[in-house]
Amino acid sequence: MNEKGISNQKLTDLLDTAKSNDVGYERVLSAMCTYPHDVAVQAHTKFIEANMGDPGLFPGTYSLEKEVINMMGQLLHCSSVHGYITTGGTESNIQALRTMVNSSNVANPNVIVPESAHFSFDKIANILGIEVKKAELDSKFKVDIGSVKSLIDSNTIGLVGIAGSTEFGQIDPINSLSDIALENNLYLHVDAAFGGFVIPFLETSYHFDFVLDGVTSIALDPHKMGFSTIPSGGILFRNREDLNHLQTHTPYLTISTQSSLTGTRSGASVAATYAVMSYLGKEGYRQIVKQCMDLTNDLVEGAKKIGINPLIEPVMNVVTLDVQDPDTLRARLRDEFGWYVSITRNPRALRLVLMPHLTHKNLDLFLQDLEKLVKIG
Amino acid sequence: MNEKGISNQKLTDLLDTAKSNDVGYERVLSAMCTYPHDVAVQAHTKFIEANMGDPGLFPGTYSLEKEVINMMGQLLHCSSVHGYITTGGTESNIQALRTMVNSSNVANPNVIVPESAHFSFDKIANILGIEVKKAELDSKFKVDIGSVKSLIDSNTIGLVGIAGSTEFGQIDPINSLSDIALENNLYLHVDAAFGGFVIPFLETSYHFDFVLDGVTSIALDPHKMGFSTIPSGGILFRNREDLNHLQTHTPYLTISTQSSLTGTRSGASVAATYAVMSYLGKEGYRQIVKQCMDLTNDLVEGAKKIGINPLIEPVMNVVTLDVQDPDTLRARLRDEFGWYVSITRNPRALRLVLMPHLTHKNLDLFLQDLEKLVKIG
Numbered sequence: 001m002n003e004k005g006i007s008n009q010k011l012t013d014l015l016d017t018a019k020s021n022d023v024g025y026e027r028v029l030s031a032m033c034t035y036p037h038d039v040a041v042q043a044h045t046k047f048i049e050a051n052m053g054d055p056g057l058f059p060g061t062y063s064l065e066k067e068v069i070n071m072m073g074q075l076l077h078c079s080s081v082h083g084y085i086t087t088g089g090t091e092s093n094i095q096a097l098r099t100m101v102n103s104s105n106v107a108n109p110n111v112i113v114p115e116s117a118h119f120s121f122d123k124i125a126n127i128l129g130i131e132v133k134k135a136e137l138d139s140k141f142k143v144d145i146g147s148v149k150s151l152i153d154s155n156t157i158g159l160v161g162i163a164g165s166t167e168f169g170q171i172d173p174i175n176s177l178s179d180i181a182l183e184n185n186l187y188l189h190v191d192a193a194f195g196g197f198v199i200p201f202l203e204t205s206y207h208f209d210f211v212l213d214g215v216t217s218i219a220l221d222p223h224k225m226g227f228s229t230i231p232s233g234g235i236l237f238r239n240r241e242d243l244n245h246l247q248t249h250t251p252y253l254t255i256s257t258q259s260s261l262t263g264t265r266s267g268a269s270v271a272a273t274y275a276v277m278s279y280l281g282k283e284g285y286r287q288i289v290k291q292c293m294d295l296t297n298d299l300v301e302g303a304k305k306i307g308i309n310p311l312i313e314p315v316m317n318v319v320t321l322d323v324q325d326p327d328t329l330r331a332r333l334r335d336e337f338g339w340y341v342s343i344t345r346n347p348r349a350l351r352l353v354l355m356p357h358l359t360h361k362n363l364d365l366f367l368q369d370l371e372k373l374v375k376i377g
Numbered sequence: 378m379n380e381k382g383i384s385n386q387k388l389t390d391l392l393d394t395a396k397s398n399d400v401g402y403e404r405v406l407s408a409m410c411t412y413p414h415d416v417a418v419q420a421h422t423k424f425i426e427a428n429m430g431d432p433g434l435f436p437g438t439y440s441l442e443k444e445v446i447n448m449m450g451q452l453l454h455c456s457s458v459h460g461y462i463t464t465g466g467t468e469s470n471i472q473a474l475r476t477m478v479n480s481s482n483v484a485n486p487n488v489i490v491p492e493s494a495h496f497s498f499d500k501i502a503n504i505l506g507i508e509v510k511k512a513e514l515d516s517k518f519k520v521d522i523g524s525v526k527s528l529i530d531s532n533t534i535g536l537v538g539i540a541g542s543t544e545f546g547q548i549d550p551i552n553s554l555s556d557i558a559l560e561n562n563l564y565l566h567v568d569a570a571f572g573g574f575v576i577p578f579l580e581t582s583y584h585f586d587f588v589l590d591g592v593t594s595i596a597l598d599p600h601k602m603g604f605s606t607i608p609s610g611g612i613l614f615r616n617r618e619d620l621n622h623l624q625t626h627t628p629y630l631t632i633s634t635q636s637s638l639t640g641t642r643s644g645a646s647v648a649a650t651y652a653v654m655s656y657l658g659k660e661g662y663r664q665i666v667k668q669c670m671d672l673t674n675d676l677v678e679g680a681k682k683i684g685i686n687p688l689i690e691p692v693m694n695v696v697t698l699d700v701q702d703p704d705t706l707r708a709r710l711r712d713e714f715g716w717y718v719s720i721t722r723n724p725r726a727l728r729l730v731l732m733p734h735l736t737h738k739n740l741d742l743f744l745q746d747l748e749k750l751v752k753i754g
Contacts (some may be wrong), residue, residue: 001448005658008416014655015648017422021437022427028434030629033641035426039385043392043424048606050399057405057717071378087464087608087640098504120640123625127475127638128504167629197646214728223641229425230643231464231608244528247501251409252544252728254720261504262495264410264465264600271392277389281382340434342629351629 023340025357030367032341034355035078036272037227039370043268043275044229044336050267052085056254061267064274071125073278075200076192076218078210082243084260085222085270086233089193090120091261092219093160095235095246096189097124099217100158102245103187112151113160114143114172115346118191121160131155137338140232140312141168145176153179158187159215163208167344167351169318171195174205185244189217193233197205197219198316201282201289210238217242227280227288227356228273231266237321292317295354295363302367306374317354326350329373337369386660400717403468403735406743407719409571411732413649414460418641420652421606427644430463433631438644441651448654449611452577453569453595454481455587457621461637462599462647463610467497468638469596470537472612474501474625476594479622480564482641489528490537491520491549492723495553495568504658508532518545518688522553529557535564535593541572544721544728545688546695548572555591562620566594570610573597575693578666583690587615592737594619599650602731604657604665609646665733669694672731672740677743683751688726698727706750712747 006014025034030268036044047061055062065085073081097111117134125132133156136147148159159181161172180332181188190208192199197220199206209218219234222228233275237243246259280288292377296317300310303321311320323329326348333339342351354363383391396568402411412422419444423547424438432439463469487508490498494511510533513524525536536558538549551567558565567585568574574597576583586595595613599605601673614620623636652658657665673694677687680698688697701704703725719728731740 001452001654002658003660005656005661008656010533011416011420011652011656015423015441015652018437018441018648019423019442022435023433025426025434030631031428031431033426033428033431039388041422041425044386045418046392046396048418048421049402050411051408051410051607054408055441056400057402057408058399063398064392064395070455087639090640094504101506102503117641123635123638126479126625127471127504129478147433160603166435202498221641230428230641230645231639248496248503251722252494253514253714254407254717258500261467261500262464262608263495264598264607268607271395275388277378277394279382279385279388281379283380284382340631345628 011113025355026362027338028340029358030079030340031355032224032353034227034357035186036090036229037276039273039279039352040228040276041066044272047268047271050271052265052267052270053258053260053263054253061270064086065270066268067231068274068277070238073236075093075175076236078236078238081236081238082240083234083236085273086235087231087262088223088233089191089219089221090123092193092233093120093191094124094127095261096217096219097128097130099159099242099245100187101128103242104157106155106157108155109157110155111158111160112148112156114162116141116143116164116165116167116170117160141165141170143172147172148180150176152184156186158189160191163190163192164198164316166194169314169316170312171199171206171208171315174215175212178212178302181214187216188214192197192216193219193220193221193318194224197222197225197285198289201286202316215279222273225277226273229269232273234271292354292356295358295360298360299352299354301365302363306367309375319352319354320344321350321352323350323374325327332373333369339366339369381650389473399712402732403739405717406729406733406735407717409666409730410607411604411734413606416606416654416656417653417708419648421649424645424648427648429642429644429647430635430640431630434646438647442647443653445647445654446613448599450613452734453586455613455614455615458613458615459617460611460613462650463637464608465600465610466495466596466598467500468570469570469612470497470612471501471504472638473594473596474505474507474535476619476622477564478505478507480527483534485532485534486534487532488535488537489525489533491539493518493520493539493541493547494537495543518542518547520549522550523553530551530559533563535545535566537566537568540567540569540576541693543571545691545697546691546693548583548585548692550650551592552589555589558591558623566589567592568596570596570598572693574599574602578663579693586747603650604653605650608643608644609650620667650746651735670731670737672737675737676729676731676740679740681745682747685751694731695720696729696731698729699725700751703727709750710746714741716746716750
């Protein structure tokens with residue numbers, strides 16, 4: 001750190017240079033984040049100093065948080081939901097599993113997740129010091145219910161279902177998981193970090209949320225398909241006491257207990273999420289999701305024309321393409337044409353997320369480049 | 378959630394109303410956060426979409442993170458430091474203790490922290506499923522070295538020292554803790570979430586950082602006295618392998634492993650922290666810390682004049698005032714005069730943090746109001 005500070009002009013130059021070295025989302029087909037909506041950015045900046053860690057100092061921002069949690073609850077069929085704005089899916093999932101641990105009296109607890117669960121569940125197993133058992137998938141990359149049942153033992157404290165898997169955009173049979181959870185008196189957490197702001201706006205309707213009695217908590221990320229700013233996640237609990245299992249006593253604040261993972265917590269994200277959800281309404285989200293699904297269908301059609309098939313027909317705006325040597329193809333797409341795609345773990349395939357920063361024109365260009373590489377081999 | 382979105386004008390009105398219900402920092406003497414610096418806010422907004430969870434898409438922002446970690450390392454006497462920008466002190470402290478757990482083979486590990494440790498260490502004990510033992514304090518509210526030594530057993534994996542305790546602004550004898558850590562082959566984490574951006578800029582110099590060989594990691598928060606935006610914390614490790622103990626394998630990203638707690642991670646905070654540290658330089662921070670210490674000394678002097686003494690002479694810009702019935706006094710200061718102060722746990726005293734959002738004029742008004750309440754009884 002320098003003794004003397006630098007000038008505003010010098011700082012601007014340095015920041016501009018750094019910014020110009022970022023990729024820009026226009027050619028990114030691998031990300032589940034995108035440019036936040038303008039109204040989200042404006043609200044974020046307006047509430048930049050707000051700290052939800054000490055809500056007594058920010059009762060105005062805190063009232064927005066209560067409202068935004070209610071809005072999410074209503075969206076997911078539970079009007080009396082309890083939760084808060086997290087830093088994202090990982091924190092939301094940590095907190096859901098921590099509630100399971102804190103409310104159980106099992107010495108070596110385990111939680112059953114699908115093999116398709118986000119890698120953060122490995123991280124969470126390490127953080128919480130619990131076992132995460134992986135249930136097998138069926139041929140459509142949904143969790144296999146028989147496999148889930150066979151993994152339940154006396155140390156099992158909960159199940160996780162995925163509504164919008166990171167790799168396949170697939171939705172697990174949450175209704176069956178709900179039945180199993182109720183039968184076995186287990187928690188059922190739904191990781192809808194990506195799907196939470198997609199599934200309710202699809203033309204096809206799916207039962208994946210609090211409409212199912214066995215679902216005890218849901219994670220959904222406003223900073224993914226909610227078009228809010230980073231860091232904006234959401235954790236929702238059906239029952240007040242499940243949020244209460246996370247309480248820590250907080251001396252020297254305006255509140256006496258705190259259920260969040262972090263202490264100081266962004267009120268800017270709260271305001272941003274409130275702003276974009278209020279501004280778009282269901283209609284606005286439905287329109288953007290339709291736009292993403294149009295891009296998705298175009299991409300699949302175009303891929304088929306050049307002889308590449310998807311592993312499954314896309315459920316949402318995530319596509320997996322069955323190609324030879326996907327790792328090399330991925331590297332060449334990036335190095336030769338500047339396209340960013342990613343790869344699924346098993347089977348290895350090209351994975352593409354069709355976010356609203358993409359355009360039909362850019363997808364055409366992408367397909368042309370893909371064809372060149374596939375044909376040349 | 379409404380079917381139709383609301384208009385931009387209606388949204389602005391709702392946000393304005395919420396904003397007007399927040400307290401505003403001008404009468405807040407209880408917070409360790411403040412208004413972020415203008416250059417931090419500008420940089421934050423400029424990099425609002427950057428996601429440090431996938432740094433290959435944001436190599437420009439990622440280069441700022443590497444630089445800002447180096448700047449913090451240099452500030453704390455370690456030029457080859459390893460770390461990243463966290464969401465704040467809680468995440469930083471979780472990660473420091475998680476490294477201790479992941480590198481040890483102890484079945485029921487414990488970590489020794491001072492009784493003055495931030496409440497987040499209770500939260501962390503619950504999250505990681507480890508025991509946090511509390512060492513007693515001496516008469517000046519520093520950790521008692523004899524107490525620390527007596528708590529070490531075969532399950533102890535690390536020690537924590539506080540450099541700028543939340544309640545007293547006190548600095549533990551980190552040099553003695555460093556010796557004990559080296560003798561017993563233990564980790565030593567220093568929680569300098571508040572003090573990290575204060576102590577290096579005080580007139581008196583203290584040995585509390587990597588200059589001491591036993592210190593293995595340090596937490597310091599740019600979003601407290603670093604004047605960056607929320608959420609900006611910092612975790613620094615002296616050794617690369619200690620950061621590596623936190624790695625999770627990350628398929629489908631531009632990187633293959635990730636050491637952060639969260640997945641998606643604010644690049645805006647990285648840019649904001651880089652901006653304010655570069656712009657202020659050591660000189661700028663020294664000036665602001667001097668301003669805060671002037672406020673602190675004024676407050677203590679004024680309090681003494683009305684017969685109220687501090688529990689200790691302030692080490693940094695945190696003051697504890699020995700008053701009768703502090704809980705009632707706190708409530709009356711808030712309800713009758715709109716001042717926000719807080720309370721220490723043991724002994725119970727008024728706790729005041731003199732942040733740069735305060736002015737000498739406002740402190741005079743505060744002292745007048747305090748005098749009224751103390752005299753009337």
